[in-house]
Amino acid sequence: MKTKITKICCIGAGYVGGPTMAVIAKKCPHIQVTVVDLNTERIAAWNDKDVANIPIYEPGLSAIVEEARGRNLFFSTDVEKAIEEAQIIFISVNTPTKTYGKGKGKAADLKYIELCARQIAKISKDDKIVVEKSTLPVRTAEAIKSILDNTGNGVQFQILSNPEFLAEGTAVTDLLNPDRILIGGETTPEGQEAIQALVDIYSNWVPEEKILTTNVWSSELSKLTANAFLAQRISSINALSELCEKTGADVNEVAKAIGMDSRIGPKFLKASVGFGGSCFQKDILNLVYIAKSYGLDEVADYWEQVIIMNDYQKKRFSTKITQTLYNTVADKKITFFGWAFKKDTNDTRESAAIYVADDLIAEQAKIAVYDPKVSREKILADLDYLKTRSQEENTASLVSYENPYEACQESHAIAVLTEWDEFTTYDWQKIFDSMLKPAFVFDGRNILNKTDLESIGFIYQAIGS
Numbered sequence: 001m002k003t004k005i006t007k008i009c010c011i012g013a014g015y016v017g018g019p020t021m022a023v024i025a026k027k028c029p030h031i032q033v034t035v036v037d038l039n040t041e042r043i044a045a046w047n048d049k050d051v052a053n054i055p056i057y058e059p060g061l062s063a064i065v066e067e068a069r070g071r072n073l074f075f076s077t078d079v080e081k082a083i084e085e086a087q088i089i090f091i092s093v094n095t096p097t098k099t100y101g102k103g104k105g106k107a108a109d110l111k112y113i114e115l116c117a118r119q120i121a122k123i124s125k126d127d128k129i130v131v132e133k134s135t136l137p138v139r140t141a142e143a144i145k146s147i148l149d150n151t152g153n154g155v156q157f158q159i160l161s162n163p164e165f166l167a168e169g170t171a172v173t174d175l176l177n178p179d180r181i182l183i184g185g186e187t188t189p190e191g192q193e194a195i196q197a198l199v200d201i202y203s204n205w206v207p208e209e210k211i212l213t214t215n216v217w218s219s220e221l222s223k224l225t226a227n228a229f230l231a232q233r234i235s236s237i238n239a240l241s242e243l244c245e246k247t248g249a250d251v252n253e254v255a256k257a258i259g260m261d262s263r264i265g266p267k268f269l270k271a272s273v274g275f276g277g278s279c280f281q282k283d284i285l286n287l288v289y290i291a292k293s294y295g296l297d298e299v300a301d302y303w304e305q306v307i308i309m310n311d312y313q314k315k316r317f318s319t320k321i322t323q324t325l326y327n328t329v330a331d332k333k334i335t336f337f338g339w340a341f342k343k344d345t346n347d348t349r350e351s352a353a354i355y356v357a358d359d360l361i362a363e364q365a366k367i368a369v370y371d372p373k374v375s376r377e378k379i380l381a382d383l384d385y386l387k388t389r390s391q392e393e394n395t396a397s398l399v400s401y402e403n404p405y406e407a408c409q410e411s412h413a414i415a416v417l418t419e420w421d422e423f424t425t426y427d428w429q430k431i432f433d434s435m436l437k438p439a440f441v442f443d444g445r446n447i448l449n450k451t452d453l454e455s456i457g458f459i460y461q462a463i464g465s
Contacts, residue, residue: 005197006031009086011116013037013046013075015278015347016133016164017092018056022064023175025073029204034082040192057346057373060172077258088197090162091116091144092133097282106289108282110140117144121152129194131160132220133272139248141184141216158194160185161204161216163223168277169344181211224283224290228303231280233268235309241271241464244318247279251464252446271464272420273356273417273444274313276341276347281307314352317415317463321442325412329365333436335411336369338418338445339371339379346373352444353417354382361397362388363399369400370407372420375402413440419447432456 008024010017013035025033037043045055047069051062064075076082083089093112099105113134120130130148132141145454148157161184166174181202185195195213202211214222237255244251251271259266275281284303291300322329339352348354357367361383362392369379403408404423408414408431418425424447432439441453443462453460 001068002234003087003157003197005087005201007034007086008032008083008088008090008201009034009036010090010092010133011036011079011083012090012094012134013039013042013055014092014094015056015168017090018029018046018054019058019061019166019171019175020092020133020164021090022061022068022073023172024201024350025068025071026064028201029068031201032072033068034076034083034086036079038077038079038245040077043075043077047253057344058169058171059344062174064227069359076387079119080123083120084125086128088129088131088201090131090133095134095282095442097285103289106285106292106375108140108286108289110143113144114147117147118151121148124152124157127156129158129159129160129197131162133162133164138420140220156190158185158190160198161219162198163219163224165223165226168347169342176205178206178210181206182214182219182222183211184214184216206455212400222397224287227279227283228287228306229263230268230282231275231310232303232306233389234270234272234275234280235306235313237269237271238274238313238463240308244271244464249465250457252375253465257301271446272313272419273317273352273463274308274310276349276351278347281310281350311355314355315359317352317444318356319440320461321356321360321415321440322363324440324442324459329360329363329412331364332412333366333368333410335368335370335407335414337370337407337414337416337423339369339374339382340418343418343420346378348378348382351382351417354386356386356415356417356444358383358386361394365397367398368407368411369398370402370404371400372422373417390395405434411435411439413442415442415444416447417444419445424448428458429456432458 008031010021017035021033021035042055045053048054051066054065091113093116095108095110095113098107098109112291130144140163145159147321163182183195183198199211216385237251240254241251244254255269257265284306288300288304325332336353336357339351339353340346340348360367379400380394384391404426439458441448441460442460446462450460450462
């Protein structure tokens with residue numbers, strides 16, 4: 001007898017849990033969806049009367065939250081109640097890269113996942129389906145299952161892997177029209193029944209042929225591999241961008257030419273200052289760590305090179321700024337357009353801007369930042385997290401502005417670090433007039449018009465040309 005799913009909960013109200021559950025609630029009005037988090041400020045923000053204040057900015061998300069919240073979508077700090085009532089529990093907590101001990105800098109830190117599993121085991125009084133939603137290293141499901149089976153109250157748990165393939169900035173569209181939904185579970189009859197329960201939820205709006213079911217290990221590894229392949233494409237085109245600069249080729253022309261080959265395709269071939277975001281680097285480092293742990297050093301080295309290339313690209317950008325500004329940026333004002341790791345999100349995790357700013361501050365530059373969605377607190381917290389220098393030194397070296405034109409006044413150079421659309425619409429003549437001369441633009445995202453800027457009088461440098 002198949003149980004009808006009427007209540008689900010998600011532990012973790014972040015970039016994955018919040019949007020995913022909001023869309024499930026919208027598409028499944030017959031299911032009560034509760035998102036829980038121990039962070040009271042975050043839950044308060046999700047419950048803010050004004051949906052413009054929800055903690056995550058994604059185009060289209062606030063309207064969906066407004067529609068479903070209070071009807072069948074709830075945000076709460078009462079984790080125990082939500083776990084006890086739910087038939088399906090999604091785990092969507094943070095899995096940062098370890099900053100300590102064995103695997104430091106590569107392995108995923110699974111302490112939050114384990115705490116979740118122990119809490120679920122302690123509270124559950126009836127059978128549950130537990131779904132891994134966070135990006136996790138392969139064979140995490142095994143560890144979760146072992147904890148649940150050995151510390152629980154004798155109830156049955158089924159563990160599913162259901163990785164997310166969301167791109168920030170388009171998360172809502174990705175959730176409403178996914179390329180594929182991947183669900184991994186056990187091959188036992190109980191495992192298959194659990195998979196079907198999750199398939200039934202998604203099939204409320206996703207065509208069955210887009211829902212892929214696999215074993216747990218394939219599902220977990222597919223997620224890491226998808227991100228590794230995307231990041232690899234970016235590092236590949238970035239590796240050629242420097243060669244283009246040296247030889248007089250144009251990386252945009254090269255990318256267009258190879259992208260027209262249907263076997264290669266045009267996506268993720270945009271040369272830039274480097275990729276950021278919470279997943280690409282973390283997932284590749286995970287892949288590297290897993291490969292190393294099985295003694296596969298050549299495999300690990302191959303994937304690690306993608307990260308090495310990305311770090312090099314950021315370093316190269318900051319070095320180019322210093323060299324072009326007559327080999328010194330000491331006490332010079334450099335304006336950053338953008339701090340988020342990509343447009344249409346307020347997420348700054350692993351953003352290129354952080355590392356470029358860190359390099360330039362080390363050269364005693366004064367950084368001015370304008371980003372339409374990122375607060376000064378977040379910008380300074382990102383710099384402090386690197387622990388390169390004291391908080392006081394960071395605060396003294398960086399000013400953020402609410403207005404892009406003010407950010408450029410008396411500036412020596414502008415560095416474009418996020419591809420926000422609005423940057424292309426500015427009055428660049430007005431910006432030029434307010435800057436010190438010669439006025440430089442370093443376009444780390446290749447979004448501005450070289451001819452227009454040069455005719456105004458800027459010295460313009462793009463990546464890869």
